[in-house]
Amino acid sequence: xxxxxxxxxxxxxxxxxxxxxxxxxxxxxxxxxxxxxxxxxxxxxxxxxxxxxxxxxxxxxxxxxxxxxxxxxxxxxxxxxxxxxxxxxxxxxxxxxxxxxxxxxxxxxxxxxxx
Amino acid sequence: xxxxxxxxxxxxxxxxxxxxxxxxxxxxxxxxxxxxxxxxxxxxxxxxxxxxxxxxxxxxxxxxxxxxxxxxxxxxxxxxxxxxxxxxxxxxxxxxxxxxxxxxxxxxxxxxxx
Numbered sequence: 001x002x003x004x005x006x007x008x009x010x011x012x013x014x015x016x017x018x019x020x021x022x023x024x025x026x027x028x029x030x031x032x033x034x035x036x037x038x039x040x041x042x043x044x045x046x047x048x049x050x051x052x053x054x055x056x057x058x059x060x061x062x063x064x065x066x067x068x069x070x071x072x073x074x075x076x077x078x079x080x081x082x083x084x085x086x087x088x089x090x091x092x093x094x095x096x097x098x099x100x101x102x103x104x105x106x107x108x109x110x111x112x113x114x115x
Numbered sequence: 116x117x118x119x120x121x122x123x124x125x126x127x128x129x130x131x132x133x134x135x136x137x138x139x140x141x142x143x144x145x146x147x148x149x150x151x152x153x154x155x156x157x158x159x160x161x162x163x164x165x166x167x168x169x170x171x172x173x174x175x176x177x178x179x180x181x182x183x184x185x186x187x188x189x190x191x192x193x194x195x196x197x198x199x200x201x202x203x204x205x206x207x208x209x210x211x212x213x214x215x216x217x218x219x220x221x222x223x224x225x226x227x228x229x
Contacts, residue, residue, distance in 0.1 A: 004158075031215050033215050033216070033217070035217070035219075042219055042220075042221050042222065043205065043217075043219035043222075044219075045216050045217060045218070048215045048216060050215075055215070056215060056216045058216070090158060090159065092159075092217075094215055096215060103149065103161050103164055104161075104215065104217065105161070106151075106158040106159040106160070107158055108157065108158040109158055
């Protein structure tokens with residue numbers, strides 16, 4: 001099976017712009033989660049989507065949003081970019097069924113640089 | 116609430132010697148615990164997971180971890196380090212029952228010297 005893919009791999013944006021990142025999960029996986037990784041804050045949970053619905057949400061401002069499509073692909077959007085949004089954004093997919101803890105499989109990430 | 120503390124930010128070992136990466140957790144719920152590894156410029160790879168079955172968990176590449184509820188610990192070990200083990204390791208906790216919000220520790224950078 002193909003792994004989790006993320007596009008683009010690298011992005012450079014200017015403060016105030018917005019950006020959209022894309023994630024394609026492993027075939028058959030219905031849950032997609034997003035994480036932000038920075039040297040200062042480490043890895044932080046942004047949100048999780050399951051069957052096109054946001055199921056969990058982390059402590060990020062409303063500038064960070066996401067959505068999931070019927071084929072389980074997910075996008076996350078960051079509006080009004082700030083310098084502090086520079087980070088590696090990781091997407092993870094899992095089967096997502098409740099009743100057990102299914103491991104999450106991570107993509108290679110999108111490196112966002114805000115100037 | 117849940118949290119994870121990785122007790123060492125850097126660990127350095129010689130090739131062929133044992134590896135010990137320490138992790139303590141805190142959880143209001145019955146936890147699921149994981150160890151992930153991240154090689155430079157790569158994504159995260161799952162090494163092993165604990166989900167309330169056997170307390171000694173074996174993972175990939177010779178790694179294993181033991182869940183000790185009384186000590187709230189989940190330390191990662193490997194009998195003999197290899198140069199390719201040099202990477203950053205993350206201890207992770209989530210609420211068991213299929214909740215997909217992972218809480219990561221700060222990470223431990225493992226250096227392996229010849």
